[in-house]
Amino acid sequence: MTARVADIPVAGLFDAARRPEVIEAIRAFYRQVDRRIAGLPGTCWNRGDCCRFGRFGHRLYVTALEVAYYLVAIQPASLTDDACPHAHDGRCHVRDHRPLGCRVFYCDPAARHWQGPLTEQLLARLRAMHEEFGVAYFYADWMVVLQAIGYGHVAASDHRRQTDHRPQGRSR
Numbered sequence: 001m002t003a004r005v006a007d008i009p010v011a012g013l014f015d016a017a018r019r020p021e022v023i024e025a026i027r028a029f030y031r032q033v034d035r036r037i038a039g040l041p042g043t044c045w046n047r048g049d050c051c052r053f054g055r056f057g058h059r060l061y062v063t064a065l066e067v068a069y070y071l072v073a074i075q076p077a078s079l080t081d082d083a084c085p086h087a088h089d090g091r092c093h094v095r096d097h098r099p100l101g102c103r104v105f106y107c108d109p110a111a112r113h114w115q116g117p118l119t120e121q122l123l124a125r126l127r128a129m130h131e132e133f134g135v136a137y138f139y140a141d142w143m144v145v146l147q148a149i150g151y152g153h154v155a156a157s158d159h160r161r162q163t164d165h166r167p168q169g170r171s172r
């Protein structure tokens with residue numbers, strides 16, 4: 001079932017974001033992910049096209065622990081379109097705190113063969129980390145999560161037009 005804004009346990013996310021052991025574990029997880037991906041084929045041209053979900057035609061999905069880690073660095077922004085509010089001038093402005101999907105996804109065809117299997121593997125690890133830390137797991141659309149934590153509205157029509165291509169991913 002697709003998570004809606006009301007389904008996102010916002011208070012639990014902020015609680016998790018206040019736990020140093022949780023934040024350190026996600027930071028270490030991302031470090032490993034980045035190291036692993038650095039050796040794989042695929043180029044990101046840093047255009048940020050894939051951060052504009054409405055235009056690009058796919059979605060970014062995130063887990064609860066990723067959102068907790070993101071909340072440590074959150075900077076309020078408004079949602080005026082079906083696009084990530086942290087993409088400006090072809091760059092990610094929350095790069096160190098971007099979700100797993102942003103790290104794994106490349107639009108470069110050279111990356112296609114490894115993205116799916118690696119994503120499955122990493123999501124399984126993330127899921128296990130939720131259990132280890134006692135944080136309620138979800139896997140929800142990034143734009144829905146941003147709305148839930150107070151980013152305002154995204155045009156419903158933009159949202160409906162999308163094809164579900166999970167996961168979105170690495171960039172920028």
Ligand code: SF4
Pocket residue numbers: 050051060084085086087088091092093094095097098099102170171172
């Ligand atoms: S890389 Fe991810 S977090 Fe950064 S701007 Fe793009 S969609 Fe947003």
